[in-house]
Amino acid sequence: MARRYVPVAAFAGLIVAIQLATLATGTGYHLTQLTMTAYYSLVTVGLCMLIGYAGQISLGHAGFFAVGGYVTAFLTTWNLNLHQGAFVSLLGNSGALVSRTDLYGGSLLTIHPWPACAAAILLAVAIAYLVGGPVLKLKGHYLAMATLGIGIIVYRIVLGTEFLGAADGISEVPGFPLPAGLVITGDAASRIPNYYLAWGLVILGMVLLLNLIHSRVGRALSAVHGAEDAAGAMGIPTARYKLNVFVLSAVFAAMAGVFLTHYNGGIGPSEAGVMKSVRYVAIVAIGGMANLWGSLSMSLVLNYLSLRGYFGTYDDTVFGVILILIMLFAPDGLLRRHLISDLKRVVSRNPVEEEAP
Amino acid sequence: MLGGMTAVTLHQFLPLPLAIVLAVVLTMIVGAVIEIVFIRWLYKPSVLRMVIITIGVSILIREIALHIWGNAVRALPYFTGSAISSINLGGVYVSSQVLWVVAIGAVAVAALTAFFTMTMLGRQMRACAANRDAARLCGIDTGNMVTLSFVLSAAIGAVGGCVVCPITYVQYDSGTPLAIKGFTVAILGGLGNSTAAVGAGMILGILESFSIWVLPTAYKEAISIAILLAILFVKPSGIFGSAEAARLKEF
Numbered sequence: 001m002a003r004r005y006v007p008v009a010a011f012a013g014l015i016v017a018i019q020l021a022t023l024a025t026g027t028g029y030h031l032t033q034l035t036m037t038a039y040y041s042l043v044t045v046g047l048c049m050l051i052g053y054a055g056q057i058s059l060g061h062a063g064f065f066a067v068g069g070y071v072t073a074f075l076t077t078w079n080l081n082l083h084q085g086a087f088v089s090l091l092g093n094s095g096a097l098v099s100r101t102d103l104y105g106g107s108l109l110t111i112h113p114w115p116a117c118a119a120a121i122l123l124a125v126a127i128a129y130l131v132g133g134p135v136l137k138l139k140g141h142y143l144a145m146a147t148l149g150i151g152i153i154v155y156r157i158v159l160g161t162e163f164l165g166a167a168d169g170i171s172e173v174p175g176f177p178l179p180a181g182l183v184i185t186g187d188a189a190s191r192i193p194n195y196y197l198a199w200g201l202v203i204l205g206m207v208l209l210l211n212l213i214h215s216r217v218g219r220a221l222s223a224v225h226g227a228e229d230a231a232g233a234m235g236i237p238t239a240r241y242k243l244n245v246f247v248l249s250a251v252f253a254a255m256a257g258v259f260l261t262h263y264n265g266g267i268g269p270s271e272a273g274v275m276k277s278v279r280y281v282a283i284v285a286i287g288g289m290a291n292l293w294g295s296l297s298m299s300l301v302l303n304y305l306s307l308r309g310y311f312g313t314y315d316d317t318v319f320g321v322i323l324i325l326i327m328l329f330a331p332d333g334l335l336r337r338h339l340i341s342d343l344k345r346v347v348s349r350n351p352v353e354e355e356a357p
Numbered sequence: 358m359l360g361g362m363t364a365v366t367l368h369q370f371l372p373l374p375l376a377i378v379l380a381v382v383l384t385m386i387v388g389a390v391i392e393i394v395f396i397r398w399l400y401k402p403s404v405l406r407m408v409i410i411t412i413g414v415s416i417l418i419r420e421i422a423l424h425i426w427g428n429a430v431r432a433l434p435y436f437t438g439s440a441i442s443s444i445n446l447g448g449v450y451v452s453s454q455v456l457w458v459v460a461i462g463a464v465a466v467a468a469l470t471a472f473f474t475m476t477m478l479g480r481q482m483r484a485c486a487a488n489r490d491a492a493r494l495c496g497i498d499t500g501n502m503v504t505l506s507f508v509l510s511a512a513i514g515a516v517g518g519c520v521v522c523p524i525t526y527v528q529y530d531s532g533t534p535l536a537i538k539g540f541t542v543a544i545l546g547g548l549g550n551s552t553a554a555v556g557a558g559m560i561l562g563i564l565e566s567f568s569i570w571v572l573p574t575a576y577k578e579a580i581s582i583a584i585l586l587a588i589l590f591v592k593p594s595g596i597f598g599s600a601e602a603a604r605l606k607e608f
Contacts (some may be wrong), residue, residue, distance in 0.1 A: 001571050138589060141408040142544075144405060146589050153583060156576060274533065275416070316418070316420055317414060317421075320417045323416075324410055324413035327409050329411065
């Protein structure tokens, strides 16, 4: 049991090391992108669970991310002072409202981030359950197109809806208050605590997923992935497991959306775009499909490089090319679980071809 | 998109018919190259793998187009008349370009139907779609058929892009929504049935256009995708396709 947590501890060590390195070199500004990377990584590991372990693809996960982000952004910036009524006062009495002053000194009465977050995740779960049932019955290109379609519908809705800010998105989202005086916000002053909060959340998610994989559920899932009909014949409720993993990964995406929106102080329609979904899939693919650690490390590297702007105007191209190359040459993913043993086999059979990755 | 953009570029120094023909030929070559480079040499690729590869390729083409042509919106001139001229058809005034679109669409469908039912090549291609292994046993070069189908669909797409772009304009990213709509229509009509696809296309177009009566225009595209989802959930073989025929196909 303890062996499973060795990589977790190593990863936590890496996170601390990165922070200390930026501290030593005086480049603390890198932590902002690294924090954003952490939230995107949360989507990636959730999607990795779906693609790698349940064997279902989703080209619409940016949609769930956007559902989370937009619901919390809308609820925490919607001024209820303009909508007085019985329901609003009921909310006020139950402590779900918070008042603050806006940029111009006017008073704002909005829903507290905690209930907003709960609402966002509930909505994502509801959508995932609703569409997941019929979608996961589909296979092959039907499944890919259906999930792509769901993502595009979310994109079109947030782009076309006036009260969601249309093309501008929603801005001036307040910070997300946590116990002990911590706040998830993009303020430069709280950069270090936020960095640890974000990666702490990722590690928490990883521990959860790792435990899930090594449980009865995980074994059932790998049976579903290997041979769905055979798994069904063995008495595994394949449809229910697939749906639950779909919902779980949607929750991961929605949570990442909620926290990143509070961290950035806003969200725009591009977060729901098809390219974002393709990017998540590309990262899972290069991370080795059924390899949570591979996905996480690739997400850390690629998202960070992308957010720092290293790819310049070729940002989307990079992820498109990654996806093509992986699918052409290593459809099981690059950093797959048996990579080392595969390499050993290749090397021992014909030692000349040793120059592989 | 590629066809429309190439035609616009070529039209700067070529007459319109020549520019369109050349653009279609160029797009066909691109289609062939994509198939040969990315698909042909794979050993029994799964459909999902091919879908992901083609999505990646479409992103690549879009980004290359962005770097070549920038994000400006372009258009070809109207084939006959101009943007404000119209033709009186029994009291209804229609832009001449609309008639061009309808006419060329009709010609394309007729030509495709003739190709698939009357020529040897077309029949070979259908055999290939129905059952690849059996087709190979009959001596059909299935690899070439797949390349040919890529070339053919690239050509039709390019013609469509050229004909429509005086009305709708063309931009580096105008291909993606069309691809999804095209897929919707193809599913709606039942895959591999070009006549039914036209009917399905009309149904989708009319539904989409009338949806702006009840919903904001910005949701137009969401409507067509919602229709796609509804069909996939309820009747994946399409409105005009038969369930038995769909079950026999490999995908």
